[in-house]
Amino acid sequence: MSDEIQYTDINKSYEAAIERSKKLEEDLIKNPKKYRVLTGDRPTGRLHIGHYFGSLQNRVRLAKLGVPTMILIADYQVLTDHDAFDKISQNTKQLVIDYLAAGIDVEKQDVIIYPHSYVPEANQLMIPFLTLVSNAELSRNPTVKEEILSAGLTNVNAGMYTYPVHQAVDILFCKGNVVPAGKDQLPHIEMTRTIANRFNKKFCTDVGKESVFPLPEVLLSKTPMIMGLDGSQKMSKSRNNTIMLCATEDETAKVIKKAKTDQERFITYDPVNRPEVANLLTLISLCTGESPEKIAERIGDGGGGMLKNTLTEALNENLRPLRTKRAQLEKEPEYIRKVLTDGAAKAREIAQKTLEEVRERMNMVI
Numbered sequence: 001m002s003d004e005i006q007y008t009d010i011n012k013s014y015e016a017a018i019e020r021s022k023k024l025e026e027d028l029i030k031n032p033k034k035y036r037v038l039t040g041d042r043p044t045g046r047l048h049i050g051h052y053f054g055s056l057q058n059r060v061r062l063a064k065l066g067v068p069t070m071i072l073i074a075d076y077q078v079l080t081d082h083d084a085f086d087k088i089s090q091n092t093k094q095l096v097i098d099y100l101a102a103g104i105d106v107e108k109q110d111v112i113i114y115p116h117s118y119v120p121e122a123n124q125l126m127i128p129f130l131t132l133v134s135n136a137e138l139s140r141n142p143t144v145k146e147e148i149l150s151a152g153l154t155n156v157n158a159g160m161y162t163y164p165v166h167q168a169v170d171i172l173f174c175k176g177n178v179v180p181a182g183k184d185q186l187p188h189i190e191m192t193r194t195i196a197n198r199f200n201k202k203f204c205t206d207v208g209k210e211s212v213f214p215l216p217e218v219l220l221s222k223t224p225m226i227m228g229l230d231g232s233q234k235m236s237k238s239r240n241n242t243i244m245l246c247a248t249e250d251e252t253a254k255v256i257k258k259a260k261t262d263q264e265r266f267i268t269y270d271p272v273n274r275p276e277v278a279n280l281l282t283l284i285s286l287c288t289g290e291s292p293e294k295i296a297e298r299i300g301d302g303g304g305g306m307l308k309n310t311l312t313e314a315l316n317e318n319l320r321p322l323r324t325k326r327a328q329l330e331k332e333p334e335y336i337r338k339v340l341t342d343g344a345a346k347a348r349e350i351a352q353k354t355l356e357e358v359r360e361r362m363n364m365v366i
């Protein structure tokens with residue numbers, strides 16, 4: 001393939017991505033209806049506060065702004081890196097509960113929630129899309145490489161290499177043009193743009209034919225990466241360093257008590273030299289809106305104990321409405337199921353239109 005995907009060095013291209021993202025953010029506020037947000041999670045379990053502050057709050061904000069939003073649950077993708085599949089259905093429903101509890105409202109907002117395995121017409125796009133990328137491009141994807149490495153996989157299934165193409169399907173079937181995401185998703189969006197571009201070039205060159213697919217852009221998260229309570233790595237369930245949204249107030253206090261801090265008693269905000277303390281201060285700041293420096297100043301020689309108490313209180317207070325709603329939704333499994341089946345039906349309608357369009361462009365209508 002001539003114009004090979006040049007995965008930009010994530011760190012080098014990051015500044016530029018931040019700039020583009022800022023412009024996009026300004027325009028989203030002015031023209032919400034010009035966009036369609038596409039975002040999603042793998043159903044690997046319930047969500048924790050890293051998801052909440054890192055992405056969920058932002059989704060709620062965009063939905064409230066009136067941006068049409070599709071939230072997909074990547075139940076097929078989960079098969080690429082998880083052997084266990086016995087809980088996919090439960091996990092899918094738990095994700096819906098977390099979304100709704102956080103303020104997503106499929107009745108009042110223009111939001112569709114669905115599992116991507118339930119949209120066959122979208123999944124059909126996978127076959128033509130696979131012909132638009134090379135094996136070399138798939139195996140060079142830096143995020144995929146990193147995931148293989150960190151999971152220590154020795155026998156990598158083909159789904160692992162091709163899931164970024166499926167992610168392009170997720171984004172393009174509904175002509176999504178904004179993908180709120182972190183740095184690690186940049187290579188996938190680059191691949192999505194490449195697939196869209198190659199499709200448009202190959203199949204839409206006839207006179208008078210418009211492009212089928214938009215070139216989506218990333219909306220980078222403004223929240224700093226939330227570290228786990230061990231303070232050394234990203235918060236993640238597999239690392240056992242999380243605070244779950246569904247935790248009780250007592251459970252929250254308990255895990256925070258065990259959080260790692262350091263030897264120094266006097267609390268200061270110093271992300272470079274005191275990452276564990278800085279992370280706890282950042283979390284308080286996300287709850288109260290006060291700057292981490294100010295919070296540190298106030299705690300001062302109150303030490304680690306006071307730091308942890310402050311976080312426990314701030315977090316429990318911040319999450320109280322969400323948790324109340326969460327408990328209520330747990331008692332409404334039929335409603336949760338309906339959100340998903342209604343969402344899937346709406347997503348299919350969109351997918352059917354796109355598939356028709358794509359078939360016509362590829363000269364396959366019989």
Ligand code: TRP
Binds near residue numbers: 041042077170181
């Ligand atoms: N790849 C994402 C993850 O690992 C999940 C995902 C699948 C996704 N399809 C998507 C995210 C489309 C954004 C857009 O978490």
